[in-house]
Amino acid sequence: MLNISNNMSERWISLYVENRVGVLAKIAGLFSGKSYNLDSLTVGTTEDPTMSRMTISVISDDATFEQIKKQLNRAVEVIKVIDLTQTSSYKKELLFVKVFHCTKLDKSELFQIANVFNAQVADYGKDSIMIECVQTKRKNDDFISLLKESYSNIEVVRGGSVAIESISKTEQ
Amino acid sequence: MKKITGNKLFVRALQDEGVDVLFGYPGGYAIDIFDELYKQDIIDVILPRHEQGLIHAADGYARATGKVGVCLVTSGPGATNLVTGIATANYDSVPLVCFTGQVPRNLIGNDAFQEVDIVGITRNICKWSITVHNRDDLGRIIKEAFYIARTGKPGPVVVDLPKDMMLEYGTPIYPNEVSIRGYKPISGVHIGQLKRGLRLLNKAKKPLFLAGGGVNIAQANDIFTKLVEITKVPVVTTIMGKGAIPTNHPYFIGNMGMHGSYAANQAISNCDVLFSIGTRFNDRITGKIEEFAPKAKIIHVDIDTASISRNIHVDVPIVSDAKEFINKMLEYAQSVDTEEWVGQLNGWKEKYPLGMRKDKGITPEKIIQAINHQFEQHIVVTDVGQHQMWTTQYLEMKQGVKLLTSGGLGTMGYGLPAAIGAQIGEENAHVICISGDGGIQMNIQELATGVCQELPVIVCIFNNTHLGMVRQWQKLFYGKRYSSTCLRARKSCKGHCMTDGYECPPYFPDFIKLAESYGVLGIRVEKEEDICNAFEQAKNNRNKPTVIEFMIHSDELVLPMVKGGNPLNKMIMNC
Incomplete structure (x- = not known):
């Protein structure tokens, strides 16, 4: 019998695929068709224009994660599957937040918050402000919660994480 | 080098792959390919009566011969009718290459007449699916399609061919080699x-x-x-x-x-x-x-x-x-x-041997035993349901005997067309289709293909007047509530079913008359002693299908059985 472990956790895959119509649908369809819990998926071309690289994060247990990797490997369009879960890597996500109906005081506070979070004010209006934040997913989560506490009218867009193996750092 | 159309390259590619049989059904966006096929006589084109029958036939052909089964259908409904067959082949690892016609490239996405995104539809049920957007890629993609279908864990592949791309002139060369960076079949043993x-x-x-x-x-x-x-x-x-x-x-x-x-x-x-x-x-x-x-x-x-x-x-x-x-x-x-x-x-x-009641009358066991005794080197093709399980229980597999069955997907309607495909691939073998009265009706139109191709397929219908396998579950686990499993039921039965004195309406269709309408021999077997004779008659009927309808009692069950979710050693032995 298979031990169904309950060690649900976040796991990361970097995936090289053919840069071709339908490949994104194929990969996304694999996750939905098999009920895998896809948390984030980003895709872009690489140094080789015929190849795309995806960064995928999933919430799963060990057995399901093994199966996900095998299923990805099976796809003809998949060139390489790299498991980044245990590898030290850089993971960052782009986040834009607009805050509306700001008072002067709000604005100056937002400048300070941005500063603390290592984010930048990207755009500025009479009573609104836009902040650009490139951080880990979790930090971006924190950033959004903080803003939500203090400001009632915000608009958020986030890009999903991209990840790449570190060169020399061993810390994740 | 003289440029040729995609349609010409298509035919050349198939000949290069050693394809001698193609299962095809024409239509507006495949007509040019059929025109090219008309001009040659190396590849035999088999015209079935429905695209689902077509793909099951290609599947039966592939399973019987070990070769790749090749399908060619038109766009839209032609393509969508393949879907069940693609999933069937995918589950049982059968190598198929399915070519689908497609609307011209400038119409893709326009909801054009007979346009469907067949690559999208089949993505999760086949090994590989692709639309050929550039004439230059056509040869390479066909080469890859055959390679992917037959290597590694074999499976079905879909190649979608826009009409205008196929009419475009381009290279006449069909590549010899294939290299796919994301697909390297496993070889060797650790x-x-x-x-x-x-x-x-x-x-x-x-x-x-x-x-x-x-x-x-x-x-x-x-x-x-x-x-x-x-x-x-x-x-x-x-x-x-x-x-x-x-x-x-x-x-x-x-x-x-x-x-x-x-x-x-x-x-x-x-x-x-x-x-x-x-x-x-x-x-x-x-x-x-x-x-x-x-x-x-x-x-x-x-x-x-x-x-x-x-x-x-x-x-x-x-x-x-x-x-x-x-x-x-x-x-x-x-x-x-x-x-x-x-x-x-x-x-x-x-x-605890396998076995059904031994008293007088026909039982599925006796029919299958007759097949065991009367045939050699035969190919048995089943449909899905009780008769399939009885076949897996009682069919003797001596050397050279083959059993083709839809095991993974469990596709009703598979049996008859797959038997036709198997007979096309193995002309000299006795091909015996074992089907139920439910399953046979899902693709019964393929009798016509058997007639056209002059195939001596022996079609056994185990007629218990019900969808027997579901009925068995209803009998054992659903308090004998026979919901939607009686094939005799008519609207007027409502309220009278299983009440005292109510006489059930007669069974239809009359399979013997139906067989005769196709010009084939139909034999109804109601007595145990007529089983052998029916098979002997069928054996001698060498250029047409024979339909043998065996009248089976609707209470015959497939036993022993493990109820779904129970451990294997907890078996229902009899009831």
């Missing part, structure tokens, strides 16, 4: 893992081989039998693995699983080492997963890494083609002391 598996086997007191469809697909039956004889380890098979070793072999215990034999399921439940080759441990095989082979260390050989350790915990995983693996194993295998264990298994086999 010797370390093989030896680990072998060590477990050699130390075992109660070892058992479990052979799945992979052994049959790899055509490793003979060497597997040899391996069994050297090691003296008894064998159980899955439905798809039936025939991996002749069923009359002293080391063959039986089929296991939901409708397996008592001895085979006991063998699984009691073995201490389970050496499985080419099965994915589907739920119909394992029963309650927590209690599957509870005492055993498990060695799992499969070509598909994703099949290993998915459903059950495996102690020694080995990724390999079955034939390559068995050949390698033959170099190291030695005899294991299994005398006592085999004795125990044979004891179970004798005490």
